[in-house]
Each structure stands twice: as structure tokens, then as C-alpha cells.
Amino acid sequence: METMEYNIQSNDAGQRIDKVLASFDDDWSRSQIQSWIKDGSVKVNGETVKTNYKVSEGDEVVITVPEPEELDAVPEPMDLDIYYEDQDVIVVNKPRGMVVHPAPGHPGGTLVNGLLYHCKDLSGINGVLRPGIVHRIDMDTSGLLMVAKNDMAHEKLVKQLQEKTVTRKYVAIVHGVIPHDVGTIDAPLGRDPKDRQRMTVVDNGRHAVTHFKVLERFTDYTFVECILETGRTHQIRVHMKYIGYPLAGDPKYGPRKTLDIDGQALHAQVLGFIHPRTEEYLEFKAPMPEELTRLLEFLRKSN
Incomplete structure (x- = not known):
């Protein structure tokens, strides 16, 4: 079993404990947290609590996570x-x-x-x-x-x-028409204090850098290549929203009115690395999936 300890910060105070804890790890669902609370695997200030317990600033939470099966x-x-x-x-x-x-x-x-x-x-x-x-x-x-x-x-x-020696190039369709051909977004990322299920740019976040290049412009959208210097959770999605060009189809960071695609229009197209044994540089490129190709064709015809 693994034991983890958390101190509740002011921005989480007043929220249900199951909601707060579910935001601490992407792999924890709220229902999973609730089951841990019910079986006594979660303690606040040394005491068991109910799933609707509202945390206070300074609460010490200890979670004993059962071994995964x-x-x-x-x-x-x-x-x-x-x-x-x-x-x-x-x-x-x-x-x-x-x-x-x-x-x-x-x-x-x-x-x-x-x-x-x-x-x-x-x-x-x-x-x-x-x-x-x-x-x-x-x-x-x-x-x-x-x-x-x-x-x-x-x-x-x-x-x-x-x-930062791995080559990671993505292609994406974003809302808006980016006027400049290239750019770099250097903005630290962390949990959104208002919604712990989301990432956002925060002063005390983890260092994050995304480089982008415009590949094609349309009436209301831009087709871009994004190169990751770092690899934070949702990095491209958050960075592009931060500069005002959220990804098309993004249910978490994009506008509701968007292109006809289920999920963000983002594809990890190029991957390059040094082979761990031979030390030879290898690079691979995967063609865009049919959904993205279809969207680009639609945008070109609508332009």
C-alpha cells in the first residue's frame, strides 16, 4: 500500500473532500475516492470522515491507497x-x-x-x-x-x-487566425485553483515551453505545428488557449461552438529520440487521422 499526505490550501477550503482529492491525481476518479473514504482509507486530522465532508484550510489529509490489482x-x-x-x-x-x-x-x-x-x-x-x-x-x-x-x-x-532532447512535433487546428508565422509560449503550468480538473498558467507552476509555426490560415481557424520543449499535462491545449487560440473541438479548454470533431484537433505527428542501446537517432512520422484530414478539406473549401 502507498500512503500520501496532503495539506489543504485556502483555494480548496469549503469544497467536498471527494472533489478536492479527485483533482490531485488524473488517475483518481471521484467514485474511487468515495470508496476509499467509505472504507476508512482516507483520514482528516487523524479521523475518518464522510464523503460530503467539506475541507478547511490546514486540514491534514492522509490517503492509504490500496495496491492496484x-x-x-x-x-x-x-x-x-x-x-x-x-x-x-x-x-x-x-x-x-x-x-x-x-x-x-x-x-x-x-x-x-x-x-x-x-x-x-x-x-x-x-x-x-x-x-x-x-x-x-x-x-x-x-x-x-x-x-x-x-x-x-x-x-x-x-x-x-x-x-529536452526528444523531438515531439504536433499538428493542430485552432480557433482564430494567428497573424504571426512563428512564436514561442513560455508560461508555467499548474492546477487551476478554481477547477482542479483543469490546468492553467500559474505563477508558481511547472516550467513549460511550446514553440509553434503556422502551416495554413483559414477564415476563422489556423492550422499549426506545435513543438514541445517540455511535456506538461495538457500543455499544448492550455498554452494555445492562453494566447487566445484554443484548439478546435477541445471540450475542456475550447469554446462550445467549434468544428465537427469529437475531442481536440491534435495529432502527435513526429517523434524522434536517441535509441537507448545503439545511440542512433531515430525519427518517425505518422500521417494525420482521417478526422483531421476531413476537417482541413472542409476548411479549405469554406475559405
Whole structure:
């Protein structure tokens, strides 16, 4: 079991404890938190509480998280779009709508379930629920991911991410017409104090840098390439909204009136890294999914 401690800050005071705790980790659902509270795995100031308990500033919350069951990540046969594979690394093109690893609410049908069936040997650094997972992309973002098949590869790939030497280029359709051809967004990201399910630009957030280049302009939209220097949660989605050009179709950060697409119009198109064993630079490019291609054709005809 894992024990975690939190001190409630002023911006969370007065909210239900299940809502506050669910915002602390993307993999915790509110229903999961509620079950932990009911079975006594959550204590506030040393005492058990009810799910409707409203937290106060300074409350000390201790969560004893039960060990995840291995059944949460069982092998499942699925048709994976694999771009590269050897004894150390797999590069896979994740489709839109697929979750990367099991979590409450998504126990199966994830990329990890398919990878476990496909190769049966993934690095164990991130535990039974995230074997081999070095980095993630959102459920409704398509594109390329690198996955480690052993701990040596995992450690070296993570180091490259930390040292910002991995090439990660995305393409996206955003609202509005960006007037300048290139730009850099350097703005720290953290939890939105008003809504902990969202990320936002905050002064004390984690360093985050996104470079962008305009590929094509339309009447009310722009097709852009975004290059990640860092890889924070929802980074491109939040950064583009921050400068006034939110992603089309984004249910969390974009406007309600948008293009006909289920989820953000974002695709991880190019992935490049140094192979952890051979030290050779490898780079891969995945074509845009049909939905994005269809939207671009629509915009060109409407221009």
C-alpha cells in the first residue's frame, strides 16, 4: 500500500473532500475516492470522515491507497499500429479515443492492455498499471508514443525527456487566425485553483515551453505545428488557449461552438529520440487521422 499526505490550501477550503482529492491525481476518479473514504482509507486530522465532508484550510489529509490489482492491466488482443519495434523500444501510433493506460473508469481497452498482449515484456518502472509507459498523450489526441520494453531503455528515454532532447512535433487546428508565422509560449503550468480538473498558467507552476509555426490560415481557424520543449499535462491545449487560440473541438479548454470533431484537433505527428542501446537517432512520422484530414478539406473549401 502507498500512503500520501496532503495539506489543504485556502483555494480548496469549503469544497467536498471527494472533489478536492479527485483533482490531485488524473488517475483518481471521484467514485474511487468515495470508496476509499467509505472504507476508512482516507483520514482528516487523524479521523475518518464522510464523503460530503467539506475541507478547511490546514486540514491534514492522509490517503492509504490500496495496491492496484494486476487485473487492471490484463493483456487484450487488439490491432496496434506499430511503427518500430526491437528488443528495447516500441513506437506505436495511438488512435484517437484510446486511453494510454488503465485507470478508474477505463479498466480495459487501453494501449497498455494491447501492448501486454503483443509483446509481454515491458519495463516495470511505472508498475503494473503503466508498464513501459515513458510519456503519455491525451485520450482524444492521436499520434506517436515511445514505449520501453526494459528498465534500461525506460531510464534512458526518461532522461532524454528530462534533458529536452526528444523531438515531439504536433499538428493542430485552432480557433482564430494567428497573424504571426512563428512564436514561442513560455508560461508555467499548474492546477487551476478554481477547477482542479483543469490546468492553467500559474505563477508558481511547472516550467513549460511550446514553440509553434503556422502551416495554413483559414477564415476563422489556423492550422499549426506545435513543438514541445517540455511535456506538461495538457500543455499544448492550455498554452494555445492562453494566447487566445484554443484548439478546435477541445471540450475542456475550447469554446462550445467549434468544428465537427469529437475531442481536440491534435495529432502527435513526429517523434524522434536517441535509441537507448545503439545511440542512433531515430525519427518517425505518422500521417494525420482521417478526422483531421476531413476537417482541413472542409476548411479549405469554406475559405
